[in-house]
Amino acid sequence: MRLGVCYYPEHWPEPLWKEDAARMKALGIGQVRIAEFAWSRIEPSPGEFDWGWLDRAIDTLGAAGLEVVMCTPTATPPKWLIDRHPDILPVGADGRTRAFGSRRHYDFSSPAYFEASKAICEAIASRYGRHPAVAYWQTDNEYGCHQTVVSYSPAALARFREWLAARYGSIDALNRAWGTVFWSMEYRCFDEIDAPVGTVTEAHPSHRLDYRRFASSEVKRYNRMQVDVIRQHSPGRPIAHNFMQLFTEFDHYKVADDLDVAAWDSYPLGALEEQWYDPEVKAKYLRTGHPDFASFNHDLYRGMSKLPFWVMEQQPGPVNWAKWNPAPLPGMVRLWSWEAFAHGAGCVSYFRWRQAPFAQEQMHAGLNTPDNQLDVGGSEAERVAQEIRAIADAGVDADGNIDTPVALVFDYEAKWLFEVQPQGADFHYPRFAVEYYSALRALGFDVDIVPAHAPLDRYKLIVVPPLPVVPDALVRQLENTRAHVVIGPRTGSKTADLQIPGNLPPGALASLIPVRVWRVESMRPNVNSRVTFSGSAPQGQARHWRDLLDVDSSSESRESMQIRAVFSDGHPAYVKHGAMHYLASLFDDASTQALFARIAHEAGLAPAYLDDSIRVSRRGALTWVFNYGPQTHQLSADIPNDAFVVGSRDIEPQGVAAYRTTGATGTTSTPHTTAR
Numbered sequence: 001m002r003l004g005v006c007y008y009p010e011h012w013p014e015p016l017w018k019e020d021a022a023r024m025k026a027l028g029i030g031q032v033r034i035a036e037f038a039w040s041r042i043e044p045s046p047g048e049f050d051w052g053w054l055d056r057a058i059d060t061l062g063a064a065g066l067e068v069v070m071c072t073p074t075a076t077p078p079k080w081l082i083d084r085h086p087d088i089l090p091v092g093a094d095g096r097t098r099a100f101g102s103r104r105h106y107d108f109s110s111p112a113y114f115e116a117s118k119a120i121c122e123a124i125a126s127r128y129g130r131h132p133a134v135a136y137w138q139t140d141n142e143y144g145c146h147q148t149v150v151s152y153s154p155a156a157l158a159r160f161r162e163w164l165a166a167r168y169g170s171i172d173a174l175n176r177a178w179g180t181v182f183w184s185m186e187y188r189c190f191d192e193i194d195a196p197v198g199t200v201t202e203a204h205p206s207h208r209l210d211y212r213r214f215a216s217s218e219v220k221r222y223n224r225m226q227v228d229v230i231r232q233h234s235p236g237r238p239i240a241h242n243f244m245q246l247f248t249e250f251d252h253y254k255v256a257d258d259l260d261v262a263a264w265d266s267y268p269l270g271a272l273e274e275q276w277y278d279p280e281v282k283a284k285y286l287r288t289g290h291p292d293f294a295s296f297n298h299d300l301y302r303g304m305s306k307l308p309f310w311v312m313e314q315q316p317g318p319v320n321w322a323k324w325n326p327a328p329l330p331g332m333v334r335l336w337s338w339e340a341f342a343h344g345a346g347c348v349s350y351f352r353w354r355q356a357p358f359a360q361e362q363m364h365a366g367l368n369t370p371d372n373q374l375d376v377g378g379s380e381a382e383r384v385a386q387e388i389r390a391i392a393d394a395g396v397d398a399d400g401n402i403d404t405p406v407a408l409v410f411d412y413e414a415k416w417l418f419e420v421q422p423q424g425a426d427f428h429y430p431r432f433a434v435e436y437y438s439a440l441r442a443l444g445f446d447v448d449i450v451p452a453h454a455p456l457d458r459y460k461l462i463v464v465p466p467l468p469v470v471p472d473a474l475v476r477q478l479e480n481t482r483a484h485v486v487i488g489p490r491t492g493s494k495t496a497d498l499q500i501p502g503n504l505p506p507g508a509l510a511s512l513i514p515v516r517v518w519r520v521e522s523m524r525p526n527v528n529s530r531v532t533f534s535g536s537a538p539q540g541q542a543r544h545w546r547d548l549l550d551v552d553s554s555s556e557s558r559e560s561m562q563i564r565a566v567f568s569d570g571h572p573a574y575v576k577h578g579a580m581h582y583l584a585s586l587f588d589d590a591s592t593q594a595l596f597a598r599i600a601h602e603a604g605l606a607p608a609y610l611d612d613s614i615r616v617s618r619r620g621a622l623t624w625v626f627n628y629g630p631q632t633h634q635l636s637a638d639i640p641n642d643a644f645v646v647g648s649r650d651i652e653p654q655g656v657a658a659y660r661t662t663g664a665t666g667t668t669s670t671p672h673t674t675a676r
Helices: 015-027 052-063 079-084 111-128 154-168 171-178 205-233 252-256 268-274 279-284 293-304 332-342 376-393 412-420 429-442 472-480 507-511 589-602
Strands: 002-006 029-034 067-071 134-138 239-243 261-266 310-314 347-350 406-409 448-450 461-464 484-487 515-522 529-533 539-551 561-567 572-577 580-583 585-587 614-619 622-627 633-635 644-646 656-660 673-675
Touching: 002 310, 002 376, 015 029, 015 052, 015 376, 029 052, 029 134, 029 347, 052 067, 111 205, 154 171, 154 205, 171 205, 205 239, 205 252, 205 412, 239 252, 239 310, 252 293, 261 293, 268 279, 268 293, 293 332, 293 429, 293 448, 310 332, 332 347, 332 376, 332 614, 332 622, 332 656, 347 376, 376 644, 406 429, 412 429, 429 589, 461 589, 472 507, 484 589, 515 572, 529 572, 529 585, 529 589, 539 561, 539 572, 539 589, 580 585, 580 589, 585 589, 622 633
Parallel strands: 002 029, 002 347, 029 067, 067 134, 134 239, 239 261, 261 310, 310 347, 406 448, 406 461, 461 484, 484 580
Antiparallel strands: 515 539, 529 539, 529 561, 539 585, 561 572, 572 580, 614 622, 622 656, 633 673, 644 656
8 A cells, every 4th residue: 555646847947846745745745747748848840849847857766765656748738839730630529610719629530649748758758768767557548538538530530440340341331230221320331420419310229339449449459559668668557547536538447458457537426426326315415525436446457457556646725627616524535545544545646746936736635735834644644644554554455355245237338329319308327337246245245247248157146237238248247146036127228239139128138037027118317116025124215117927827936936016106126036125116226225235135235334434454363444424433342442443433524544454355254333
């Protein structure tokens, strides 16, 4: 476990660098990320490089005992490059070219930018690839930020046509797959296909979905180029990219395949403001962030990272980019830091060392104020560093693995498909995935978030939020699993070509749970359907969506098929067949949690019912408890006092405790906690 910080030597007078480096080291910082936005200083004119300042900055940081995370500066192409190649600029859905003057003003499909990026990566990697202070690399910065994954430029269209030809082989195959006979849309050749934008009404859904798939593949191609260049010149040094929080515009699993470290940028308060949460939830967690949002991202990126994942940018105070930007409560920067480590992080890096007094981010806090005084976040980072040293001095294994029997399947294409064909305006796939995750976390479980192609044989409980296209490999895994499997509505509702399966949904999954979805309906936000459950949750609410099920009542299925909940009109709302559980709707939070608890018991797990502001994580030899609430929380007296390595039995508001534990994780109840 180590701490880092984002630093911009080009923003500050050079005599300040040595003092900054010494203060970082004294604070407990171990690694420093630099240069991700420095292209115009590195290459101020075409082919003319100014390496002197960057050489001195790296040497200064290294001399202070700091490890440098060196970045490629391709997120901000300089003005001279845009003037030379204006086709680098992306084109929006409105047909307007997006202008210079901010950042991320490039098109992934631009040949000119691909070559310019390769050249600057070659220059930087060849110069610093073996520098003793450069220990890690970062490619670019926040791929796709500001909605820049999808471009409708001529270059993107040309590459899209090539992508389609490679995918389908022939135009006849494409016409069949898309069903272009509808509305007389048949094509004679790939060059007749335009981008799916600007049409009179809805463009063809399969066309739109394939364009999203293509755009995602362009991100992977571009990142792979940078990774290849760095590996050639800097062998053995891990390469990261800093993904964003719950950003779903490209397939992160495929991009992460080429990286060593999946990092992400954590801004819990900005995320709460910008996401779907109801106003009362936003008010409740205004200055703490939602207890499950950052954790969802931790577990998502942990699952796709070869080395321990990183938080490359951790919010240290108020940000500048949300609609409203509150300050974190005292203690939250420390809590967020430890929460990342508890979920498996190898590094938490704060953004940034010092608040900038100029330009777009001058209202974004840093560890230090603009006049160079340590801010609240800086003091809390210092405390985390002290606690890390104390744990190490005590000889406690805090860097161990997370071993959980619970998996949640998360899929990027599912989000794109539901955007292309939502059928209900509020059918929001990421929201539903997080709500399922939150229900599991409220029951005290650690959760692995995995792609649909991940191995599933070691899990006892597998939860699948709505997954419209179910890969054959996932069907085979579920056929052979001994786990209990929860399947959300709309799962198996489409083929890969975005057509309704011939046997109707859930398609191939009907071999595992013999139901037939013969009709669906979406529900307005102010219209819920009452649901009556069997067992301990007698009544709840169905929201957003209903699958109307025909249940196989043949003699082969009758004994193992159970209807466990019904809608108010008598249609099945939840059915169980063997260890397969099909949910025909999205239920209210309390009902979802009660269902997951019941199914977890059947899977041989022991859920713990946590207060909505308390979360528990287990890593290695330690159990971590986090208090997002306004009251002190008291842990069980069964925990010996000498077991605590961070905090104590009484966890203050926005506090953290960690204690030594033994036994299998995820299978034992969390020690009883009480608020006071």
